[in-house]
Amino acid sequence: MSGPQCCANPPTLNPNSGAGHVEKLGGLDTYVTGSPDSKLAALLISDIFGYEAPNLRKLADKVAAAGFYVAVPDFFHGDPHVDGGRSLQEWINDHGVDKGFEEAKPVIQALKCKGITATGAVGFCWGAKVAVQLAKREFIQAAVLLHPSFVTVDDIKGVEVPVSVLGAEIDPVSPPALVKEFEEALTAKSEVDSFVKIFPKVAHGWSVRYNVEDESAVKAAEEAHQNLLEWLAKHVK
Numbered sequence: 001m002s003g004p005q006c007c008a009n010p011p012t013l014n015p016n017s018g019a020g021h022v023e024k025l026g027g028l029d030t031y032v033t034g035s036p037d038s039k040l041a042a043l044l045i046s047d048i049f050g051y052e053a054p055n056l057r058k059l060a061d062k063v064a065a066a067g068f069y070v071a072v073p074d075f076f077h078g079d080p081h082v083d084g085g086r087s088l089q090e091w092i093n094d095h096g097v098d099k100g101f102e103e104a105k106p107v108i109q110a111l112k113c114k115g116i117t118a119t120g121a122v123g124f125c126w127g128a129k130v131a132v133q134l135a136k137r138e139f140i141q142a143a144v145l146l147h148p149s150f151v152t153v154d155d156i157k158g159v160e161v162p163v164s165v166l167g168a169e170i171d172p173v174s175p176p177a178l179v180k181e182f183e184e185a186l187t188a189k190s191e192v193d194s195f196v197k198i199f200p201k202v203a204h205g206w207s208v209r210y211n212v213e214d215e216s217a218v219k220a221a222e223e224a225h226q227n228l229l230e231w232l233a234k235h236v237k
Contacts, residue, residue: 006125006149006173007088009209011053013080018057020064026107031057031072034064040236041116042068043107043140045100045127047208048091050080055208056124059225066229068236069116073107075100075130097129097150104130108139120236122228124208125149125173135159142235144228146207148174156185162193164231166224171204195231199224 020033031051042063046056051072060070081091108119120142123131128148135143136158144164145151151174167179176198186194199206199220207224210217
């Protein structure tokens with residue numbers, strides 16, 4: 001499901017943010033950062049606000065500093081969700097997660113053509129559904145889902161690669177009870193390594209839509225970033 005929480009704390013988009021650059025990858029404009037000589041990649045799949053969100057690009061640069069070649073594609077083709085435009089539901093009708101999943105596959109193939117041998121997918125909100133779809137068929141080596149939207153227990157039951165789910169205590173979109181169901185489903189899949197964590201006192205979107213001037217919000221986001229980096233380091237190698 002999705003809801004008003006998916007639109008809360010919208011970022012001020014900035015096409016010039018980040019230390020990387022934009023190039024075409026798999027047919028999509030993509031923010032790329034990190035050493036092109038790396039054999040390991042991280043595919044960051046944004047929430048509804050898209051790939052020009054400064055906090056997202058800052059995180060991409062952080063993942064790159066850990067040794068990954070990072071790609072953040074523009075799955076929305078220059079049409080992120082913005083206030084004053086279409087309603088969220090109308091926007092989602094134009095930007096379905098199934099389309100995102102299909103468009104992610106040529107991006108992963110393009111990474112392989114660059115010499116990448118292992119890729120992890122990190123999905124935020126809308127992007128978490130795309131990441132879990134990729135995790136069902138071993139297009140990737142690991143997945144991290146942060147404050148997911150649309151993800152179901154059946155999705156989780158279908159994953160074939162190591163998956164981490166980072167949820168928020170205050171999240172009607174994926175409430176703790178649902179995240180606990182994810183955990184139970186993953187525990188039953190002993191062949192798939194998993195890590196599930198619910199962050200206290202934070203709301204949906206906390207990992208990328210935080211106020212940089214709020215010390216506690218930054219701390220919670222950075223804890224999530226550390227968890228996702230540890231997961232990528234463990235399984236994408």
